[in-house]
Amino acid sequence: MNILIKSATIIDPKSEFHNSTQDILIENGKILKISKNIKNTNNYQEVKLDNLHISQGWFDSSVCFGEPGFEERETIKNGLKVAASSGFTTIALNPNTNPILDTNSDITFVTAKSNNNAVTVLPIGALTIGSNGVDLAELYDMSTAGAVAFYDYKKPISNPNLMKIALQYAANFDGLVCSFPQENKIVGNGVMNENVTSTTLGLKGIPALAEELQVARDIFLLEYTGGKLHIPTISTAKSVELIREAKKKKLDITCSVAIHNLCLSDGSLTSFDSNFKVLPPLRTQEDIEALIAGVKDGTIDMVTTDHSPIDIEEKKVEFDRAEYGTIGLETAFGALQTVFTLKKTIDLLTKGKQRFGLEPTSITIGNKANLSLFNPDEKYTFDTKGIKSKSKNSIFKGASLKGKVYGIISNNQVSLNTL
Incomplete structure (x- = not known):
């Protein structure tokens, strides 16, 4: 899995890039480079999402x-x-x-x-x-x-x-x-x-x-x-x-x-x-x-x-x-x-x-990519019509919530709601 994440705000106190907005290049499931502007010279899949934030x-x-x-x-x-x-x-x-x-x-x-x-x-x-x-x-x-x-x-x-x-x-x-x-x-x-x-x-x-x-x-x-x-x-x-x-x-x-x-x-x-x-x-x-x-x-x-x-x-x-x-x-x-x-x-x-029994994986060059992607600012009312679970028994039906999840990158795989 090779992918280039563009303009992501990193939320990870264990990372030197904490609270900064960076591009992240991932090759074969590992973080190869983190920088302000990475050119997509290999024509990898790019991830560009509104107000993108990532964390461990x-x-x-x-x-x-x-x-x-x-x-x-x-x-x-x-x-x-x-x-x-x-x-x-x-x-x-x-x-x-x-x-x-x-x-x-x-x-x-x-x-x-x-x-x-x-x-x-x-x-x-x-x-x-x-x-x-x-x-x-x-x-x-x-x-x-x-x-x-x-x-x-x-x-x-x-x-x-x-x-x-x-x-x-x-x-x-x-x-x-x-x-x-x-x-x-x-x-x-x-x-x-x-x-x-x-x-x-x-x-x-x-x-x-x-x-x-x-x-x-x-x-x-x-x-x-x-x-x-x-x-x-x-x-x-x-x-x-x-x-x-x-x-x-x-x-x-x-x-x-x-x-x-x-x-x-x-x-x-x-x-x-x-x-x-x-x-x-x-x-x-x-x-x-x-x-x-x-x-x-x-x-x-x-x-x-x-x-x-x-x-x-x-x-x-x-x-x-x-x-x-x-x-x-x-x-x-x-x-x-x-x-x-x-x-x-x-x-x-x-x-x-x-x-x-699982060690955390910080957002650091050389580490495996184990990332959650999200927009923390989007407000919405939770509607059970959009539930992906087979069962719909949600205690938060009709509740006002804050924060949209885009998906994850983990185990050398990409799973994003936008793809």
Whole structure:
């Protein structure tokens, strides 16, 4: 792949060209030259786009597709097209398929299906067999096949001894254990945040306590066992405090927050729109402010779209019966820019790679081209008619967003929405 990018503003603090507008010459997938004006002597394909900005390739630590088993929600092939068009060069793929990805061969299947793509897929294996929370899955075998972490997606490990053993065992090969922060016995039949809004709407609530108990328990277990722990998608102010204190103790712990939990509160549910039914649920404005503060001070290590395609048959039903989840890849950049500056947005979209075993690639001569291309200034209303995902369950339907994504250049391939 040979290409010449013209007049691109580089957003990359790790690069000597940060905040400057340059031409970038890429040959065979590597950055050959960066300069103010590069002549196209070899007649390479040129990329000239309005208000073009580029950064290191974006990463998402929690993405679901569906294949194998739930292809009606999303296939790997189309899901990767969606990720590329949304600016993501790397995604960590959750194991909540049918069958659950809990063996070496399952991980090999996903890796083979996603090979030779502009988007790099980092498969996550299930922590327990069938994600049933009873017996540990083949963690080491999956790691040899390429699994970068182990997680029973949206299913908490209720048995603390099992979590203890998982942390101890995975530590033998530097494995990353993920633990969904929810105590199911506290949740009961809850479907949204327990607050005045849930009482007003007559919906059963999920207390913040249900998350915080599990976070506190897992921190105690980590302190006892050692190992590496990642807590995906926290949503409450107290969870931020607990993790902040754990980091002060030098525990090897990281966490993420879903982008929609930074943008929307439980007040959004007054229309009973099931697209707003997510797990963990949308919380209060006070929680949002604490989460944003946690992002800014580094307590929260990364953001995620928590992209979860759900077909219409499981969403267009009564709120109580609807499945949890929202797609988020296509709105990630535009939604984050409604909360943070461009600099912080790009920082968040490029963080987290090292935790999942991938080294960042700065925009430097000689490095492989791993780039996200975008226009940060374009404002628009998100219209579900333009959704490329097979499932259309977007929590940001009708929202005012800021920032248009052009696509990516990665793995010696070009994937641009304009081509």
